[in-house]
Amino acid sequence: MRVGILSFATPEVVFQRWKPTFDRVGSEIDQRFTLLALTPVELQEQVAQQKLDFIISNALTSVTLKKDYGASSLLTLLPLHSVEPDGAVGSAIITRADIAIDQLDDLTQFAVVSSDPKAFGGFQIMAGxxxxxxxxxxxxLKDLSFVGFPQNKLLDLVVSGEADVAILPSCVLESAINSGHIAAGKLKVVLQHDHQNYDCLASSELYPSYAFSKLGYTDHKLATQIVRALLSIDKNDKEAQLGRYQYWSAPVNDSHVFGLLKTLNKWPFVTNWAFLLKGAIPWVIGSFIFLLLGYLHHLRVKRLVVLRTHALSAEIELHQLTQKSLYEQQKQFYKAQRILLTGEMASGIAHELNQPLAGIRYLTQGCLYRLTPEQGELDTALNKVIQQVDRAQSTIKRFRQFCQQPSVYETCDLVMLINETLNLMSPELKRVQITALLTLTEVSTVADISLLQQVLVNLIRNSLDAMENRPTPALSITLSEHNQQAIISIQDNGIGLSEVALSRLFFPFETSKQNGLGLGMVICKRIIEEHRGNIFATFLNDDNTQGLNITFSLPINIHNATIETSRKSAHV
Incomplete structure (x- = not known):
């Protein structure tokens, strides 16, 4: 029998507490128990995979598992410090003796520590x-941090002044004082609730302690034997003393646990979409396989019909009509293909023209803003305007010759190319008040410099657009070498992309911009693939980083003689 025990402590501590209890139960009912110390995530995974027979968990977790996995609460634990099993666990707000906290709003002014956001008494009760x-x-709580276990570590942080307030389960402070770990009078529990028949100070309502539950598929007769054995344990037995409890009682009223779930916006008051999706996946896969088999059968039948029709068709006129119809269909197909390709190229030209023309506008405005009576900087600004005009003309010329002329490959210093691109885009960088963080390794390759600069401009401009409303935008560009590949990464902390948008990032005419054409990333991908490289995007969404990372690679050992790929072959 496998028993999953919800715990944030080490497995050794869990086994030391619970092994004597289940050794006794096992000897009475002639069963062998395997104890597993599991975090909340591990516990849910084990239950979902039906790898557990019984569970020992806090009241919140046991209630949460009822609907999704058919867990049934069999017994409730009565801890040492409580008289009633339905009021055995609470949260305590602990601070130094010289700090005054009169209401919960005062916590926003202090540095608060807790053990873990999923700890029942250590955080979730107080969160409610x-x-x-x-x-x-x-x-x-601007200065809230979770520092893990053991719980006495949080008391030490408050005593040393590294934190002002600790949120811990009730009775932790009393236990530390009794063991001599904390001197009496140094710390106190604030915002105390009056609880009769409860030996510890608490800053919250009280809830049931640990619950012993069985899963829906576990044999009920075996569960009955285990319940009898657990109920026979008295507070004077060594199993109860080592387990730090008085005895097990019948299940208690857990309606106030449901109230806490509602306050924390958890099941059953919100839909568990992740669980529903996981349950639907087998049905989706089965439906897909069924449809695929049906489609293959349809193709097989269709092929047999075609073969038999051709075998029976002996008339030359019918054969000629069939051939003529097929020829006309092919002509229409190729005609439609040319129309689509022409439309995409026309859209690409319009899209790319926006970049240099926008540069003309920004640089011309820069010249106007910098005009002085002496007009000392006018010459530099006008030269940049001319460079942008030349670039626009070069883009138009290249797209006109896109299907006939090969790319112009030459030795390219990638560090210099990145710096030149950033200088070219300096007005746009100033617009969002950002300086790119560069981590560049000297790498050179053979490439079409103009096309690679077009890729960099597209990617950097997309990052700037994504960070337009960010209070502290951040842009980093990394250039490194790995396995004879030049790796360039552009990362921002913008709004990022949804999973659907990320999967269709390199599809034509897919855009999240109001006036975008959806060809910028398509053109970037084709340019990189023409250089025999790869490009991919990664959405960043964790506690420390949020945004989008675009990475592309280019082969370093590439020679002019080996590159015969033209723009025509890259697009047709």
Whole structure:
């Protein structure tokens, strides 16, 4: 029998507490138990994969598992410090003796530490109290941090002054004082709730302690034997003393646990889309296989019909009509293909013209802003205007010859190319008040410099657009060498892309911009592939980083003689 035990402590501590209890139960019912110390995520995964028979977890977790996995609460634990099993666990707000905290709003002014956001008594109970007071702990407590276990470490942080307030389960402070870890009078519990028949100070309502539950597929007769064995344990037994509890009782009223779930916006008051999606995946796969088999059968039948029709068709006139019809269909297909290709190229030209023409506008404005009576900087600005005009003309010329002329390959210093591109885009960088963070390794290759600069301009401009409304935009460009490949990464902290948009990033006419044509990334991909490289995008969304990372690679050992790929072959 496999018993999953929800715990944030080390497996050794969990086994030391619970192994004597289940050794006794196993000897009484002639069963062998395997104990597994699991985090909340690990516990849910084990339950979903039906790898557990029984669970010991806090009240919040046991209630959450009822609907999705058919868990049934069999017993409730009565800890040492409580008289009633339905009021055994709470949260305590602990601070130094010289700090005054009169209401929950005062916590926003202090550095607060907790063990883990999924700890029941250590955080979730107090998070419910804060939510009822209109306080979001993750956004309103500006200096909230989770430092892990053991719990006495949080008390040490408060005593040393590294933190002002610790959110911990009730009775942790009393236990530390009794063991001599913390001197009496140094720390205190604030915002105390009055609880009768409860030996510890708490800053919250009280909830049931650990619950012993069975999964829906576990044999009920075996569960009954285990329940009898657990109920026979008395507080004077060594199993209860090592397990730090008095005894197991019948399941208690957990309606206030549902109230906490509602306050924390968890099941059953919100839809568990992740669970529903996981359950739907086998059906989706099965439906896809069924449709695929049906389609293959359709193709097989269709092929047999065609073969038999041709075998029976002996009339020359019918054969000629069939050939003529096929020829006309091919002509229409190639005609439609040329029309689509021409339209995409025309859209690409219009899209790319916006870049140098926008540069003309920005640089001309820069000249106007910098005009002085002496007009000392006018010459430099006008030269940049001329460079932009030349670039626009070069783009138009290249697209006109796109299907006939090969690319112009030459030795390219990638560090110099990146710096020149950033200088070219300096007005746009100033517009969003950003300086790119560069991490560049000297790398050279053979490439079409103009096309690669076009790729860099497209990617950097997309990053700037994505960060337009960010209070602190950040752009980083990295150039490195790996396995004879030049790796260039452009990363921003912009709004990023959805999963659907990311999967269709390199599709023609797919854009999230209001006036975009959806060809910029398509052109970038084709240019990189013409250089025998690869390009991909990664959405960044974690606690430390958010945004988008675009990475493309170019082969370094590439020679002019080996590159015969033309723009025509890259697009047709």
């Amino acid at each position: 109290e804060l939510a009822l007071a209109g306080i979001n702990p993750f956004s309103d």
